[in-house]
Amino acid sequence: AVTAVPELSEQLSVIGNQSSANSEQSSIENRQSSIVNLQSLVSNLDPCPEAASLIQQAISQNAPTNLNKMGVICPGFSAELDGVMNSSAHAREWVANLEPRERERSGISSLKVGFNKVFGYYIEVTRAHSDRVPEDYIRKQTLTNAERYITPELKEYETLILNAEEQILTIERRVFTELCQQVSQYAQRLLKTANILAKLDVAAALAEAAAMQGYIRPTLNIENGLKIENGRHPVVEQTLQLERFVPNNICMDINGRIQIITGPNMSGKSTYLRQVALIVLMAQIGSFVPADSAEIGLVDRIFTRIGAHDELHAGRSTFMVEMVETAEILNHATHRSLLILDEIGRGTSTYDGLAIAWAIIEYLHNHPRLKPRTLFATHYHELVGLADLLPLVSNYNVAVAEEGDKVIFLHQIVPGGADQSYGIHVGQLAGLPRDVINRANEILVELEEHAPTTAVTPSQLNSVQQMALFPESSPLLDELETLDVNSISPLEAINKLYEWRRRYVDQKV
Known part of the structure; x- marks a missing residue:
């Protein structure tokens, strides 16, 4: 029943502007009848029967979809319109009976009455019977095998019909505008009803999803933790056809605030990040959530930095957009916020990106105002070492199974850091030519043998290197x-x- 009234407030807005086609009026009538069935569910739901009755009396059940065609207003609603309609109907009936009458009068069995936009109504007689044409016929057009005629009486009825159509359209538009003004008097009541129905619609939709998909009721508390067992992405799990969605757990408490998540592309890191954010959001709007259990400390805001896009119209590169959004997060997040950060720093050089990502994690960890719950997905494996330096940081990765030269993504989040990205394997799955894959493996081996490591060990960071005030002997x-x-x-x-x-x-x- 709720699905029958999804756009009531929008239709009221259209009617208020008096620019809608009558189809909106008919839709409101149908929705009003549905509201009557819902009144028993919501005690203060106002079906506004006055508006529904007015629309039902005024708008034809088979009305066209716009006001450029006749038949919008019901017969009997407007006396003026009915008068014009009756005159037009009489004229049309006269023209409809003209052909058999003229055939009988002239004795020409092939005589026809037609109409076109150039000449209007006409009487067509073939050349073989031109000698039998009545004297009151006036030749209007000559064709190859026929002549077309008119009569003074035919032109009078033609004028009546054509003028009647214009009059009918004008009157119907005016009556419809007046109807819109009358319905607008009930706008506040209808908008209140629309708001109630909107809330009921959301609640019903969430309840249906929870029942159909096996959602559970989450527990919300004032603690600053987050514990979800076997959480699932509410959208992705519905799109999978031939495989089962792999659920994942997450646990954050006062001693574990930042999770660094490493793993290959296409392994499920982004899906995991999004599902955590969606579960928290769904819980705080009052919905059941896709998980086996969920204990969620209240979150004041959810900040996300996911995906890569530029803003060429504003002169911003992909990396600039990334940095602007990251700055917004760092400047507005609190200890109650949930941060979802996906591959920060990837839009610039490796060393710059690594330095920025490293500094952001340290800032979130050390700033007295922050320490928010943070999921930080990255391909910078050097960041794994932060877990040894910062007590609130922990490492997780996406499990991978290797079978010979093949890689199978298990989509399972497990403790610990990843040691490689499997980027070449992803390229192989994407269909890169075999020559490219083989050459990439050769280059990777050379780079790993000769490139200097960018890893920073804890001992290097902990040692305070300061110039001596005096030499050892002086x-x-x-x-x-x-x-x-x-x-x-x-x-x-x-x-x-x-x-x-x-x-x-x-x-x-």
Whole structure:
């Protein structure tokens, strides 16, 4: 029943502008009748029977879809329109009976009455019977094998019919405009009904999806965690035809805020990111969710940086758009936010992209205002080392099974970091020529053997490298160690400093 009233508010807007075809009026009538059936479900639902009755009386059941054709207004609704319609009907009936009457009067059995847009109504007689044409016929057009005639009486009825059509269209448009104005008086009541139906429609749709797809009721709390068991993507699982969707778990608590997810392309990282965001969103709008269980700490906002696109009209490259969106996230996220970041930094050089991605993770981890729940998918395997430096960071990857030179993506998120991207295998699956695949493997081996590593070990980051104030052995340092600072006056201390400065400068020269 709800599906019969999905566009009531939009139709009211169209009617308010008085520019709609009558099809909108008919649609509202049908929707009003459906509302009556829903009234028992919602106590304050107002079906507005006055508007429905008015439309039912005014609009024909078989009305055309626009006002450029006759037949929009029901007979009996407008006396003026009925008068013109009756006159037109009489004229049409006279023309319809003209052909048999003229055949009988003239004795010409092949006589025909026709109409075209150039000459209007005419009487056509073949040349073989031209000598039997009545005297009141006026020749209008000569054809190869026939003559076309008119009569003064035929032209009078023609004028009546053609003028009646224009009059009918004019009157119907005016009556329809007046009808729109009358229906607009009930706009507030109808809009209230439309809002109630919209909420009911959403609730019914979510309930149907939950029942059909096996969703469960999530638990929402004020904690700042996130635990989902066997979560599924609500859209992707419906598109799979010949394979089963692989569910995944996620667990975030106060001690685990940032998950770095590595793995090959096409393995399911982006689907995993999106399904977590969708499950959280569905839970907070009051829907059941596609999972076996879900405990969700309230989220104030969901921020996403997924996909690659440019804004050429604004002069922004793909990387610029990525950085602008990332800046928005970092400037507006809170500790209650959920961040979905997919391959940050991929739009620039490897070292720049890695540095930016590394710095963003550190910023999210260390900033006192942040520490949000974050899923960070990346192909920079060097970021895996952050889990050893930052206590709130953990590593996950997409499981892969290798059989000879083939790779099978299991789509399962498991703890730990990935050690390779399998990009060449993905290219093979995409259909790249065998020569390209073989050459790519050769080049990859050479690059791995000769390219310097970009990995940064924890020891390198933890060691604080600072220039020494003094060399390990220095006469100045020895003299400073033997100086009794408690026994010299301020003036002697200043003189000593000047002396040391002079000696140090002389030594440098």
